[in-house]
Amino acid sequence: MELLQELIKIDHQAEMPVYIQITNAFIHHIRAGRLRKGLRLPGSREVATLLGINRMTMVAAYDELKAQGWIEMLPRTGTFVTQDLPVLKPGRIKEEEKVFTIPAKPSFHFDEKHIIPVFSSDFPEGGKIILNDGFPDSRLAPVERLVSSMRSLVRLATQRKYFMYGGAQGTEKLRHILADFLSDTRGLPVSPANILVTRGAQQGIYLAAHTLLQPGDHVVVGEPGYAGANLIFRYTGAKIISVPVDEEGMDIDKLEDICKKKKIKLVYVIPHHHHPTTVTLTPERRIRLLELAAKYKFALIEDDYDYDFHYASKPIMPMASLDRHGSVIYIGTLTKTLAPAIRVGFMVAPEQFTTAATHLRKAVDTQGDSLLENALADLYKDGTIGRHIRKSVKLYKERRDHFCNLLRTELGAHVSFKIPDGGMSVWTKFLSADTMELSANAYRKGLVMGNSRDYDTYPKRYNSVRMGFASLNFREQEKAVDILKGLLR
Amino acid sequence: MELLQELIKIDHQAEMPVYIQITNAFIHHIRAGRLRKGLRLPGSREVATLLGINRMTMVAAYDELKAQGWIEMLPRTGTFVTQDLPVLKPGRIKEEEKVFTIPAKPSFHFDEKHIIPVFSSDFPEGGKIILNDGFPDSRLAPVERLVSSMRSLVRLATQRKYFMYGGAQGTEKLRHILADFLSDTRGLPVSPANILVTRGAQQGIYLAAHTLLQPGDHVVVGEPGYAGANLIFRYTGAKIISVPVDEEGMDIDKLEDICKKKKIKLVYVIPHHHHPTTVTLTPERRIRLLELAAKYKFALIEDDYDYDFHYASKPIMPMASLDRHGSVIYIGTLTKTLAPAIRVGFMVAPEQFTTAATHLRKAVDTQGDSLLENALADLYKDGTIGRHIRKSVKLYKERRDHFCNLLRTELGAHVSFKIPDGGMSVWTKFLSADTMELSANAYRKGLVMGNSRDYDTYPKRYNSVRMGFASLNFREQEKAVDILKGLLR
Numbered sequence: 001m002e003l004l005q006e007l008i009k010i011d012h013q014a015e016m017p018v019y020i021q022i023t024n025a026f027i028h029h030i031r032a033g034r035l036r037k038g039l040r041l042p043g044s045r046e047v048a049t050l051l052g053i054n055r056m057t058m059v060a061a062y063d064e065l066k067a068q069g070w071i072e073m074l075p076r077t078g079t080f081v082t083q084d085l086p087v088l089k090p091g092r093i094k095e096e097e098k099v100f101t102i103p104a105k106p107s108f109h110f111d112e113k114h115i116i117p118v119f120s121s122d123f124p125e126g127g128k129i130i131l132n133d134g135f136p137d138s139r140l141a142p143v144e145r146l147v148s149s150m151r152s153l154v155r156l157a158t159q160r161k162y163f164m165y166g167g168a169q170g171t172e173k174l175r176h177i178l179a180d181f182l183s184d185t186r187g188l189p190v191s192p193a194n195i196l197v198t199r200g201a202q203q204g205i206y207l208a209a210h211t212l213l214q215p216g217d218h219v220v221v222g223e224p225g226y227a228g229a230n231l232i233f234r235y236t237g238a239k240i241i242s243v244p245v246d247e248e249g250m251d252i253d254k255l256e257d258i259c260k261k262k263k264i265k266l267v268y269v270i271p272h273h274h275h276p277t278t279v280t281l282t283p284e285r286r287i288r289l290l291e292l293a294a295k296y297k298f299a300l301i302e303d304d305y306d307y308d309f310h311y312a313s314k315p316i317m318p319m320a321s322l323d324r325h326g327s328v329i330y331i332g333t334l335t336k337t338l339a340p341a342i343r344v345g346f347m348v349a350p351e352q353f354t355t356a357a358t359h360l361r362k363a364v365d366t367q368g369d370s371l372l373e374n375a376l377a378d379l380y381k382d383g384t385i386g387r388h389i390r391k392s393v394k395l396y397k398e399r400r401d402h403f404c405n406l407l408r409t410e411l412g413a414h415v416s417f418k419i420p421d422g423g424m425s426v427w428t429k430f431l432s433a434d435t436m437e438l439s440a441n442a443y444r445k446g447l448v449m450g451n452s453r454d455y456d457t458y459p460k461r462y463n464s465v466r467m468g469f470a471s472l473n474f475r476e477q478e479k480a481v482d483i484l485k486g487l488l489r
Numbered sequence: 490m491e492l493l494q495e496l497i498k499i500d501h502q503a504e505m506p507v508y509i510q511i512t513n514a515f516i517h518h519i520r521a522g523r524l525r526k527g528l529r530l531p532g533s534r535e536v537a538t539l540l541g542i543n544r545m546t547m548v549a550a551y552d553e554l555k556a557q558g559w560i561e562m563l564p565r566t567g568t569f570v571t572q573d574l575p576v577l578k579p580g581r582i583k584e585e586e587k588v589f590t591i592p593a594k595p596s597f598h599f600d601e602k603h604i605i606p607v608f609s610s611d612f613p614e615g616g617k618i619i620l621n622d623g624f625p626d627s628r629l630a631p632v633e634r635l636v637s638s639m640r641s642l643v644r645l646a647t648q649r650k651y652f653m654y655g656g657a658q659g660t661e662k663l664r665h666i667l668a669d670f671l672s673d674t675r676g677l678p679v680s681p682a683n684i685l686v687t688r689g690a691q692q693g694i695y696l697a698a699h700t701l702l703q704p705g706d707h708v709v710v711g712e713p714g715y716a717g718a719n720l721i722f723r724y725t726g727a728k729i730i731s732v733p734v735d736e737e738g739m740d741i742d743k744l745e746d747i748c749k750k751k752k753i754k755l756v757y758v759i760p761h762h763h764h765p766t767t768v769t770l771t772p773e774r775r776i777r778l779l780e781l782a783a784k785y786k787f788a789l790i791e792d793d794y795d796y797d798f799h800y801a802s803k804p805i806m807p808m809a810s811l812d813r814h815g816s817v818i819y820i821g822t823l824t825k826t827l828a829p830a831i832r833v834g835f836m837v838a839p840e841q842f843t844t845a846a847t848h849l850r851k852a853v854d855t856q857g858d859s860l861l862e863n864a865l866a867d868l869y870k871d872g873t874i875g876r877h878i879r880k881s882v883k884l885y886k887e888r889r890d891h892f893c894n895l896l897r898t899e900l901g902a903h904v905s906f907k908i909p910d911g912g913m914s915v916w917t918k919f920l921s922a923d924t925m926e927l928s929a930n931a932y933r934k935g936l937v938m939g940n941s942r943d944y945d946t947y948p949k950r951y952n953s954v955r956m957g958f959a960s961l962n963f964r965e966q967e968k969a970v971d972i973l974k975g976l977l978r
Contacts, residue, residue, distance in 0.1 A: 036678065102838075105839060108782075108787055110701050112845050138653055151633075163627035163830045164624060164627055184492065189522040191590070198854075199855070203855070206854070297596055299599075320591075324592075341653065350593055352593055362717075363695060366689055
């Protein structure tokens with residue numbers, strides 16, 4: 001409110017009474033939008049002190065403003081700029097005094113080039129059941145433990161330096177712990193220098209792609225495939241070539257045919273578990289992919305966001321654990337392990353590449369959240385994260401089984417699906433209903449789910465939806481399937 | 490360590506004793522790097538259980554490994570893979586069994602295009618005094634209050650939904666509070682729909698530039714200017730045109746000359762206080778800039794990162810507060826208000842532009858940290874942030890005066906500078922010493938400071954350094970100046 005002093009200038013030499021000068025100044029600034037509708041104004045005593053005038057003068061000004069309908073005085077609450085402002089009579093005010101708000105359309109031209117698919121299930125909404133794209137149950141995430149750890153850290157004098165700049169690559173503490181963790185659990189021959197801590201897998205893919213690609217470069221992806229990654233590749237100006245994905249993952253023969261004809265700069269694969277189909281890339285194809293990468297000198301982004309959540313057996317070792325040539329850019333994330341909004345992930349690559357991606361990262365968002373990174377390091381160290389993973393895997397396996405059983409027994413005639421070996425969703429083809437219509441009707445019944453628009457790669461249409469089972473307990477799953485059953489009847 | 494089960498396969502039918510099979514398997518995997526140097530191994534009892542063998546067999550295997558020097562057993566500590574592994578005799582192992590680590594150089598080609606200037610003062614180091622680029626004193630930041638607020642939030646069931654996806658534009662709660670705050674303190678006629686919450690000013694500039702610019706577009710910046718922004722503009726493929734910055738900010742006559750000759754897409758200005766020179770853009774030039782933006786239809790990025798810290802008088806109202814045409818993209822940050830590592834900032838723009846930038850943001854890092862955003866909203870609401878700003882402004886003004894006094898009395902013959910009206914650093918020209926040499930020598934004496942390489946815009950050389958006074962108390966300032974005095978003598 002020190003603003004008032006600047007806005008209201010009083011001329012004590014003028015003929016016009018001071019209270020009228022003040023009244024006019026208020027009206028002027030309310031009209032101009034500088035004192036917005038609903039703004040709480042200081043009491044007359046406070047304004048009088050600010051402006052260096054007698055309080056009675058200010059009371060008179062407020063009375064006049066109230067009489068004209070510009071302000072409201074609510075007993076025991078305060079003084080406010082009126083929500084319903086008096087109709088502005090044209091001609092009474094000059095053009096530049098009109099109330100203005102920022103125009104919705106800017107005065108300059110720009111091309112809307114970034115149309116990101118918004119998943120129908122992106123928006124949490126009270127009271128609705130959500131069959132999302134395949135996210136963890138954030139109700140289980142050890143967030144209280146995480147915040148406690150942050151609290152302990154901020155009390156340490158030694159932690160204070162982490163509030164200054166530094167660490168675009170991620171804090172040393174987290175990178176050391178991650179190197180050990182990735183070596184112990186996934187056999188990655190990795191040191192902290194290879195690791196770039198990111199804001200989740202999405203940022204990992206973004207930084208890797210933008211560090212690597214130039215306009216016109218060729219990128220190979222799976223079909224169907226992950227729209228969020230394809231968008232990044234397209235945005236770099238690269239050309240996308242699709243290769244079919246079958247029950248064993250990407251078709252490597254087809255990939256080799258393409259490599260023979262064209263210089264390929266990047267191949268993007270999701271080995272556990274392909275998005276959207278959830279298939280696991282077989283060990284044989286992994287070895288062949290590595291051989292092709294070394295032979296044709298393409299970079300291989302291994303997006304292993306789902307590694308921890310494999311139920312059929314142990315997860316298959318990442319290609320990065322066997323990559324002697326330095327072909328693999330390995331992407332992982334904690335958002336699936338903990339909760340989507342805890343945005344920490346990592347990229348692992350040959351040191352030269354990690355350094356280059358770290359440079360780009362400085363331009364994009366300077367650095368990560370050092371406090372959060374160090375708190376997560378503590379949770380790795382004390383075993384919280386390991387325990388949480390084991391607990392979640394056990395629970396999500398049960399939820400998968402329960403959900404697939406419901407799909408089979410309740411919706412069997414209307415859907416076709418394969419029980420996924422891992423991950424958090426079932427890739428479900430609807431045989432009779434159109435998913436666009438179905439999801440719109442489900443929404444009205446209290447169920448939020450995706451539709452084929454989220455997964456189609458035009459012109460290919462799948463009429464299929466990823467149905468996330470992991471974030472719903474048995475009762476919620478039953479309610480969701482019950483709603484669908486009612487609609488499919 | 491469940492990995493061991495996968496790595497070690499025992500053939501009970503084989504002639505070779507089981508303990509030798511196990512010994513060989515360990516050696517094989519240690520050589521291959523899958524069991525890394527220094528790795529803590531489970532005790533013999535645990536491994537025996539894992540592998541389903543007699544414990545004595547495992548003890549024998551460990552004894553053999555120890556005798557050969559592959560593992561170490563430290564009393565009361567545990568069993569570890571030896572740090573100094575036995576020399577590998579060539580010929581004894583197959584090529585593919587060699588210990589391998591990820592090669593530093595990748596197998597694929599990439600152009601190192603992103604060379605970001607690393608500020609010499611970027612890295613906090615124990616025991617050294619740091620004259621940084623102009624950052625706040627993070628020792629004063631209310632981080633304990635912030636984490637307490639996060640702690641209260643995670644205990645609320647209603648907060649849980651914020652751990653799922655949603656809110657690429659920033660949480661509704663923070664955007665509402667920011668809209669009120671910006672309207673009340675800076676006169677911005679803004680609604681939550683205009684605001685995109687970012688990871689600090691850098692991400693704001695990044696998203697604005699990449700939403701707006703196409704390769705070949707012309708961008709006007711000040712000379713000297715902010716390297717971190719110029720880098721972003723160059724990276725989009727835009728062409729940069731420099732306009733001199735004098736005592737009143739960017740030279741608007743020169744800008745108009747350029748606009749008459751070329752289509753300008755974007756003008757980037759830092760009104761409070763230009764980086765690196767710290768000058769404030771005068772009100773007259775602000776009005777002219779707005780007029781030019783409307784006339785020539787260029788976008789105007791107003792990077793007001795330093796707004797809160799103006800000491801000479803009240804800050805000058807942002808151009809965004811007078812922008813009726815929708816020309817201004819207004820950038821602000823909390824990193825200067827609180828601490829550099831608390832990475833939250835904002836972009837304010839016409840709604841269509843904010844929406845497009847939000848789409849791009851989804852590709853870059855999906856969304857922000859909802860918990861942190863809501864905790865900051867609480868700190869705005871309860872007045873913590875307002876109080877912290879008032880307290881810091883008072884303190885930094887005293888620190889500025891003390892520091893400038895020291896520069897004048899102690900180093901007067903060697904430096905030339907103007908007392909800045911605001912901000913957190915003094916733009917100091919060194920008259921006798923070369924700053925490259927000076928900063929190297931200062932480092933050896935325990936003082937970290939920038940050098941001209943951080944600020945030169947080649948081919949222009951300034952031999953000047955921003956000396957951040959805000960994060961040093963009087964005693965630290967005196968020590969810093971004393972070190973410089975010793976070196977300049």
